[in-house]
Amino acid sequence: MGETYKAEVIGVGTELLLGQIANTNAKWISEQLANVGISIFYHQVVGDNLERVISCFEQAANRSDLVFVTGGLGPTEDDLTREAFAKLSNKKLMMNEQVLSTIANYFSRNNRQMTANNRKQAMTFEHSIAIPNPIGTAPGMIVNHKNCMFIFMPGVPREMKKMMEGFVINYLKDQFSLQDVIRSRMLRFIGIGESQLEDKIQTLISNQDNPTIAPLATDGEVAIRLTAKAETAQQANQLIEQKEKELLDVVGNYLYGHDDITIEKAILMLLNEKNQTIAAAESLTGGLFADAMVSNPGASDVFLGSIVSYAMDAKKDVLDVSDTMLDRYGAVSHACAEEMAKKAANKFKSDIAISFTGVAGPNTSQGKEVGTVIISIYFRGAIAQTEEFHFSGDRNFIRRRSVKKGLELLYHLLKKNS
Structure with a gap:
């Protein structure tokens, strides 16, 4: 494999810090560089303050080989990227007549008036390489400082992408004889906690090299990201596949999918394969289960609907849960959850039904503590599983x-019966 270059992406603009604009540039640039074997070590965002931009650039120059900067190249006074780099590097900014002509032609083609401050965008550093901007006014620049290469591009995503695809990637390939590629694969697990997962694969983590192994926790599930570097995509994928096999020998029972798949999508795929349908009865979740299902295209093929029977009267009048059962056991009970699931299956004529009842808070209900949740699954004409859980957190966290x-229980039940 070739040499490893440390790369960094810096987004310049106070709007990024305020959350007014998402920093999608950093994600996209990282993906493109991975395809040519360049590893991103850092992401930074800095506001429109000259001293802070200078400090940010200085830190990047001291720790990275390549620094990709987006934003701050516009014509207004708060576009400080050029000024900050000039102060850091002591390089002169000079009017680039060829770039100025290109900018003037852009305004002429678009029947717009070029104002005096647009001339600022034609200022480039001595000994720099201008990056053409085919769809905008601000050109990019490639310029070296000490042992670091800075690549400056506009913050407008479509302009930046055109520059990367049309010029920058090819330039980097030529300059650094890039031959390696980086590939990643996400393995997604449910039904096992982060600490338990990490404990089971600790030996593999301790001995990791290429691919690297990175456990990640999300809301109610965990993932492992495998990242491999090789001379070809095929070789990188082979490395990942071998490491995945080693991991699944240990924790394969908890795997539900790869990369961007969600647990609800995995369930819908299983239902499609089995030609089975599902419905729901929801009390404390208030339709969140239905929302998770219908967020996926094609859900209507297998998901028939959900009855949100939140109030006691709704359970009786809409879902037909019996008065006798509710009087004897209450709404937050195994008996109620099971009857809700059974009634939902009957109402929708579905193969499977799931029900949710419990106490989301903020107050106790029917003598049950906040966070008490009961989930029941009706499967193949009978109650297959009823479980009680005790979750902590605020009201909406408990519902989510x-x-x-519920998705976890469904997935493992479907897999077990496949």
Whole structure:
């Protein structure tokens, strides 16, 4: 494999710090560089303050080989990227007549008036390479400082992408004889906690090299990201596949999918394969389970609907849960959850039904503590599983966690019966 270059992406603009604009540039640039074997070590965002931009650039120059800077190249006074780099590097900014002509032609083609401050965008550093901007005014620049190469591009995503695809990637390939590629694969697990997963694969983590192994926790599930570097995509994928096999020998029972798949999508795929349908009865979740299902295209093929029977009267009048059962056991009970699931299956004529009941808070209900959740699954004409859980957190977290747990139970039940 070739040499490893440390790369960094810096987004310049106070709007990024305020959350007014998402920093999608950093993600996209990282993906493109991975395809040519360049590893991103750092992401930074800095506001429109000259001293802070200078400090940010200085830190990047001291720790990275390549620094990709987006934003701050516009014509206004708060576009400080050029000024900051000039002060850091002591390089002169000079009017680039060829770039100025290109900018003037852009305004002429678009029947717009070029103002005096647009001339600022034609200022480039001595000994720099201008990056053409085919769809905008601000050109990019490639310029060296000490042992670091800075690549400056506009913050407008479509302009930056055109520059990367049309010029920058090819330039980097020529300059650094880039031959390696980086590939990643996400393995997604449910039904096992982060600490338990990490404990089971600790030996593999301790001995990791290429691919690297990175456990990640999300809401109610965990993932492992495998990242490999090789001379070809095929070789990188082979490395990942071998490491995945080693991991699944240990924790394969908890795997539900790869990369961007979600647990609800995995369930819908299983239902499609089995030609089975599902419905729901929701109390404390209030339709969140239905929302998780219908967020996926094609859900209507297998998901028939959900009855949100939140109030006691709704359970009786809409879902037909019996008065006798509710009087004897209450709404937050195994008996109620099971009857809700059974009634939902009957109402929708579905193969499977799931129900949710419990106490989301903020107050106790029917003598049950906040966070008490009961989930029941009706499967093949009978109650297949009823489980009680005790979740902590605020009201909405408990509701979301309940749905995730329901999805987990469904997935493992479907896999077990496949």
